[in-house]
Amino acid sequence: MSNGDDEAAEEDAAPEEEADADEAEETTELSADTLDQRLDDAEADLEAAETEADLDAVEETLNEIEADLEAADLPEPDEDDEDAEDPAAELEDRLADLRDQLDDQRGPYAEDVVAVLEDAESTVADTRWTEDGRPDVVAAVQSYLGTLADELDTEISPESDDTDDLGDALDQAAQVVEGSTLDPDEDAETIATLLEDAEALQDDLEAAEEWDDLTVRQQLDAEGFYDVLESENRKDFPAEWNAVKVYEEMGEVEPIVKALETFDSDFMEENILSSLWRMGSEEAFDAVHQRAQKRNKKPVEILGKIGDERATETLHDFIDGDGDPALQKVTLRALGEIGSEDSVQPVANRLDADSYEVRSAAARSLGLIGDTRAIEPLSDVLENDEANEVRASAAWALNQIGTEHALGVLEDYTDDRAFLVQSEARKAV
Known part of the structure; x- marks a missing residue:
């Protein structure tokens, strides 16, 4: 080559x-x-x-x-050798x-301090503290503000010991730290001190007594719930029910509602709801309406007794369709007692329910509402329904409406085959 x-x-x-x-x-x-x-x-x-x-x-x-x-591309370990190494x-x-x-x-960083302070601010502002816990919260916040003054030469003073003002002070402290341009290398000691004391603040807040730390009885006692009882009666079991009865006699709704919202007891709930039904006070509306939305019959009854039209939209849902007949009957009665004209059509729609008891309750509800728009559908029930109980309810409802037209419809039924229908028709004549 x-x-x-x-x-x-x-x-x-x-x-x-x-x-x-x-x-x-x-x-x-x-x-x-x-x-x-x-x-x-x-x-x-x-x-x-x-x-x-x-x-x-x-x-x-x-x-x-x-x-x-x-x-x-490292070698795979031998699957048959349990002791083989896997590089x-x-x-x-x-x-x-x-x-x-x-x-x-790494760190610590100024943003670590800010994050802890923001959590502490939320805890202070959003927590309900007891009388014993509040001073501890104030002391913890003031202590941290002292650290801030020493390390960053910034004075922050809450306007008061109110939790909102204390929370605002911590929010200001977080903004100061965030805007301080602390360097993690040059200012490492300052950041570490601020973070250590912020974490100590969190620990102090966790140790302070809050409302949820108390038992139900302690909470009610702190609010003076048992003050209506004589000292000897407080020992009777259950003292809570005794107090509710006293408040009912006094016409005081607020403490009874407080007890309803506090106790996790079927016995207490049943008896408190009975008290509220007897009282029928609008002050109990919100608490009762909340429970009624779970389709419990007793709260629905109380809403009817209270008579507040704000409940109608909720109650209309309970009679829409073929749900529990017992609940529909209670709801129809409540809607009748409330008497809102907005309920006429939803109630009239139940005149063709499969259950004769529901149809009967719907007819009586229309009578309680008393709106003249119900005359025609009630007349149709009186003429065509196969159940005499329902026809009798329709006749009763027409009497309740009481206009010349409504009473005129009944004139044709004074000799009806059903005695109850006759009786209502003769009342009209």
């Missing part, structure tokens, strides 16, 4: 040799031992890191190692540990 041919062959071989060398270098770089050594170096750098910039450099190194680890899993675990150490070594 000529020299020219030799040189050409050497030139052709050179790229192949370079590619083989690059491949060998990459294989060496991505071996388990090499990756492990790189993690050793990163760990040493992490231990020597003194600034955030040093930590950023370590994090970048860990990211590079993680990418190479994912690209490496990839061991390297991943070590990488994760170094990341945890990196996170632990």
